[in-house]
Amino acid sequence: MAPAVDTLRLTAEEAIGLVERGELSPAELHGAYLEAIAERNDELHAYLRTVGAGEGASIPIAIKDVISTRGVETTAGSKILSGYVPVFDSTVAARCKEAGLTLLGKTNTDEFAMGSSTENSAWGPSRNPWDPMLVPGGSGGGTAAAVSAGMAPWGLGSDTGGSIKQPSALCGNVGLRPTYGTVSRYGVVAFASSLDQVGPVAKTVRDVALLYSIIAGRDPRDSTTVELPELVLLPKDERLDGLRIGVPSQVASLDAIEPGVRAAFEHALRLAEELGAVVDECDLPLSYRYGMPCYYLIAPAEASSNLARYDGVRYGPRTDAATYREMVERTRDQGFGAEPKRRIMIGTYALSAGYYDAFYGQAQKVRTLLIREHREALTHVDVIASPTSPTVAFPIGDKAADPLAMYACDVLTIPSNLAGLPGLSIPCGLSEGLPVGLQLVGPQFGENTLFRAGHALEQAIGFDTVPLRWRE
Amino acid sequence: MNWEPVIGLEIHVQLKTRTKMFCRCPAGFGAGENTQTCPVCLGFPGALPVVNRTAVEWTILLGLALGCEIPGRAVFSRKNYFYPDLPKGYQISQYDLPSCVYGNIVLPTADGDRVIGIVRAHLEEDAAKTVHVGGRTGRIGGADISLVDYNRGGTPLVEVVTAPDVRSADEAKRVLQLLRQTIVELGISDAEMEKGTLRVDANVSVRPVGSDELRTRTEIKNMNSFNFIARGIEAEVERQIAVWERGGEVLQETYDFDAAHGTLTARRAKEEADDYRYFPEPDLVPVEPTSELVERLRSELPELPAARIRRLEAELDLERAVVLVTGGLDRLWSETVHAGAERVAAANVIANNVVGAGVDPGAISAEELAKLVIARERIPRAAFDEAISNLGDPAFSAEPYVAQEAVSDTAELGPIVDRVIEASPDQVEAFRNGKEGLLGFFVGQVMKETEGQANPRVVSELVRVKLAG
Numbered sequence: 001m002a003p004a005v006d007t008l009r010l011t012a013e014e015a016i017g018l019v020e021r022g023e024l025s026p027a028e029l030h031g032a033y034l035e036a037i038a039e040r041n042d043e044l045h046a047y048l049r050t051v052g053a054g055e056g057a058s059i060p061i062a063i064k065d066v067i068s069t070r071g072v073e074t075t076a077g078s079k080i081l082s083g084y085v086p087v088f089d090s091t092v093a094a095r096c097k098e099a100g101l102t103l104l105g106k107t108n109t110d111e112f113a114m115g116s117s118t119e120n121s122a123w124g125p126s127r128n129p130w131d132p133m134l135v136p137g138g139s140g141g142g143t144a145a146a147v148s149a150g151m152a153p154w155g156l157g158s159d160t161g162g163s164i165k166q167p168s169a170l171c172g173n174v175g176l177r178p179t180y181g182t183v184s185r186y187g188v189v190a191f192a193s194s195l196d197q198v199g200p201v202a203k204t205v206r207d208v209a210l211l212y213s214i215i216a217g218r219d220p221r222d223s224t225t226v227e228l229p230e231l232v233l234l235p236k237d238e239r240l241d242g243l244r245i246g247v248p249s250q251v252a253s254l255d256a257i258e259p260g261v262r263a264a265f266e267h268a269l270r271l272a273e274e275l276g277a278v279v280d281e282c283d284l285p286l287s288y289r290y291g292m293p294c295y296y297l298i299a300p301a302e303a304s305s306n307l308a309r310y311d312g313v314r315y316g317p318r319t320d321a322a323t324y325r326e327m328v329e330r331t332r333d334q335g336f337g338a339e340p341k342r343r344i345m346i347g348t349y350a351l352s353a354g355y356y357d358a359f360y361g362q363a364q365k366v367r368t369l370l371i372r373e374h375r376e377a378l379t380h381v382d383v384i385a386s387p388t389s390p391t392v393a394f395p396i397g398d399k400a401a402d403p404l405a406m407y408a409c410d411v412l413t414i415p416s417n418l419a420g421l422p423g424l425s426i427p428c429g430l431s432e433g434l435p436v437g438l439q440l441v442g443p444q445f446g447e448n449t450l451f452r453a454g455h456a457l458e459q460a461i462g463f464d465t466v467p468l469r470w471r472e
Numbered sequence: 473m474n475w476e477p478v479i480g481l482e483i484h485v486q487l488k489t490r491t492k493m494f495c496r497c498p499a500g501f502g503a504g505e506n507t508q509t510c511p512v513c514l515g516f517p518g519a520l521p522v523v524n525r526t527a528v529e530w531t532i533l534l535g536l537a538l539g540c541e542i543p544g545r546a547v548f549s550r551k552n553y554f555y556p557d558l559p560k561g562y563q564i565s566q567y568d569l570p571s572c573v574y575g576n577i578v579l580p581t582a583d584g585d586r587v588i589g590i591v592r593a594h595l596e597e598d599a600a601k602t603v604h605v606g607g608r609t610g611r612i613g614g615a616d617i618s619l620v621d622y623n624r625g626g627t628p629l630v631e632v633v634t635a636p637d638v639r640s641a642d643e644a645k646r647v648l649q650l651l652r653q654t655i656v657e658l659g660i661s662d663a664e665m666e667k668g669t670l671r672v673d674a675n676v677s678v679r680p681v682g683s684d685e686l687r688t689r690t691e692i693k694n695m696n697s698f699n700f701i702a703r704g705i706e707a708e709v710e711r712q713i714a715v716w717e718r719g720g721e722v723l724q725e726t727y728d729f730d731a732a733h734g735t736l737t738a739r740r741a742k743e744e745a746d747d748y749r750y751f752p753e754p755d756l757v758p759v760e761p762t763s764e765l766v767e768r769l770r771s772e773l774p775e776l777p778a779a780r781i782r783r784l785e786a787e788l789d790l791e792r793a794v795v796l797v798t799g800g801l802d803r804l805w806s807e808t809v810h811a812g813a814e815r816v817a818a819a820n821v822i823a824n825n826v827v828g829a830g831v832d833p834g835a836i837s838a839e840e841l842a843k844l845v846i847a848r849e850r851i852p853r854a855a856f857d858e859a860i861s862n863l864g865d866p867a868f869s870a871e872p873y874v875a876q877e878a879v880s881d882t883a884e885l886g887p888i889v890d891r892v893i894e895a896s897p898d899q900v901e902a903f904r905n906g907k908e909g910l911l912g913f914f915v916g917q918v919m920k921e922t923e924g925q926a927n928p929r930v931v932s933e934l935v936r937v938k939l940a941g
Contacts (some may be wrong), residue, residue: 308561
């Protein structure tokens with residue numbers, strides 16, 4: 001029997017329409033995605049595990065494996081959580097359930113969301129649907145690959161340094177990293193608490209906005225969340241009249257940006273002007289100069305503390321030993337991969353007595369400056385635009401042995417993440433046959449502005465989200 | 473050389489909030505092991521803390537009772553270390569920005585007020601309870617099995633830190649008694665040392681009298697009663713003086729006090745210094761109490777024990793005032809006096825007889841107690857004692873007891889006194905050689921002979937006359 005629908009093209013909004021109009025039963029819809037998974041997941045390894053459609057199945061969703069799902073194993077891509085089945089739902093998973101969404105499965109991630117390629121997953125890398133020899137980006141490469149390959153209409157990722165935006169760019173999806181504090185982190189396996197933020201990945205800006213409206217809003221279980229100051233609006237406008245778009249001058253001079261990426265980005269800016277936007281230069285000198293070092297102190301410092309709970313005492317595998325200390329050491333040595341170990345060591349060092357002021361304390365001061373610098377820039381422009389990633393998808397293995405090269409993947413996403421600002425990545429064209437992402441950064445709680453701009457540009461760009469090799 | 477102890481106290485108070493510090497698990501005692509737990513207090517992946525508002529308010533309340541400043545912004549930090557009683561691998565505790573700073577405990581003494589500075593009072597979560605089975609020391613190293621009960625993990629704890637202003641073991645004890653009573657009256661903790669809801673560590677050093685130097689201090693832990701604290705400090709002060717006097721050097725060490733032997737045992741020195749890698753807890757926002765809240769809490773403060781001691785001192789005397797107030801007995805005393813009992817007699821009966829009988833002062837009718845106090849010299853000792861032990865009974869009436877009369881007839885009591893004197897030649901000789909304290913012995917013997925029916929005042933007179941004769 002042929003699949004009831006072509007999930008490669010189906011948007012979440014369309015899927016909801018099919019079900020609402022009774023043209024497709026929820027079980028048939030779910031089944032279509034499971035078929036797509038059966039067909040493509042062996043090659044792409046986007047999902048670590050899938051869940052059968054149970055009673056009350058509805059619109060399916062893929063959820064990154066750092067997000068706790070009650071009764072469904074959640075490993076955060078790490079051996080140290082293998083076999084760990086949460087007894088509680090994360091708030092975002094619970095909100096998806098309440099909204100009638102059904103879990104398709106848990107998607108691959110770099111271990112504890114630490115990475116930009118999913119190569120750091122303890123369960124092996126995911127592959128890019130556009131070319132399986134390439135990475136899908138990371139850490140949320142699993143969700144991005146699943147959406148791109150029609151294995152899910154949409155999904156949830158988490159973004160600390162760029163883990164939603166960068167894989168969305170590399171796989172040709174739309175991804176939102178929301179304003180820090182708008183989406184609950186309760187039940188999300190913590191990497192760097194002051195940066196982690198859950199967000200949606202989908203094929204269209206409207207789908208992303210819809211999923212954002214489902215998961216966002218204050219959660220009494222997460223003290224850092226706030227009520228949204230305004231309702232989420234599904235964008236309709238196709239004009240950008242009066243929108244002021246700022247391009248940081250630092251982006252213009254960044255050599256790391258590939259020529260093809262720059263060309264697609266500049267093409268998108270010209271389209272924006274045609275839609276009525278005003279494109280101007282803006283200035284974020286400190287953010288681009290100090291963003292990376294600042295991030296690589298704060299994130300590992302928080303990670304070193306967040307990962308301390310994995311000691312083999314209460315859950316997860318335990319490596320037995322003669323003494324408590326030895327047991328903890330062996331459990332952690334065998335449970336953690338190289339990247340978490342590296343960050344635990346960097347972070348422990350940065351927080352140590354005598355080094356705190358020079359490293360973690362200093363990084364927090366720098367972060368305050370970056371917040372101020374972004375706020376100042378956003379008084380002159382409505383959104384800040386740049387490519388999402390300096391490069392298109394790169395071959396598996398290319399950067400795996402060079403942590404610094406891997407870290408550089410996030411050079412464009414990190415600055416606004418440190419500032420706590422929302423960032424939307426939309427596909428803006430191809431370079432060498434691979435998707436290029438456009439990042440739009442807005443002010444705090446400026447998601448509606450991003451959706452409106454992103455939607456209008458999306459219509460003008462007309463990007464086909466189906467990977468070239470699968471087009472008829 | 474004369475030496476002066478320099479003592480600072482760290483007091484941990486477990487708050488009796490209904491729920492834990494950062495989750496909604498019940499915070500009470502007595503439930504089965506690991507039944508009062510949830511993903512938050514077990515440190516499950518992704519679980520997040522939420523501050524218990526009541527715990528914050530109670531901390532501020534205690535701070536205000538101790539005359540502290542309440543900063544507009546307090547910040548929780550993470551104190552990182554590995555131990556199985558710490559499920560997250562860190563303890564959430566206020567660090568550089570605590571809820572309360574710069575207060576004092578005013579200790580009324582015969583020579584005026586002693587003011588003991590409070591450096592800070594901060595809020596934190598308690599660790600879980602561990603039991604190490606097997607091995608020699610009851611510590612984790614060498615234990616065969618370590619068991620963890622996470623029920624206690626995450627219960628709210630206030631740590632009060634005093635300045636090194638305490639100058640003797642006895643003063644430490646009195647400061648702690650006063651602080652404990654303040655805490656109990658605020659209704660924020662049971663503050664019972666035996667149960668561990670009040671825990672005290674003492675930092676002790678000594679210096680030559682007249683000097684203002686601060687020498688190396690040691691820390692004493694594991695003292696679970698006020699008397700043990702006094703003994704522990706005393707033992708450590710003596711040890712340090714001895715070390716300095718023989719030309720030695722006091723080392724910065726931590727000692728456990730062994731109550732059974734009255735000895736101090738040094739903990740094994742750690743190989744490396746602690747580095748807790750404190751940093752602000754990113755899962756919580758700062759606690760910013762409004763001035764309205766602080767003023768509301770301030771207005772809720774009852775009259776505090778130190779003030780009441782001063783007030784009672786004027787009506788009674790300092791020693792009795794301290795005993796009554798720190799024993800939580802002064803209200804009963806006031807009411808008993810108000811009901812007609814004489815002040816000192818009422819104080820003595822309450823502080824000695826009532827406390828000795830273990831009767832809950834809150835359950836006593838002051839009216840009935842006053843009748844007993846007034847009649848106590850007239851009625852038989854046995855009747856009085858029985859009445860006291862029954863005071864807590866809600867239906868208690870003094871009538872049947874005060875209706876009785878003690879035997880005051882010297883004709884009846886004389887022969888009994890003679891018999892007692894005859895049977896105790898050694899005591900008689902000692903008494904006549906000046907050991908007047910033995911009077912009580914003779915009176916006691918007569919009371920025993922008469923099964924508590926004799927009037928002790930009359931007996932005492934009789935004994936005195938007969939022994940003098």
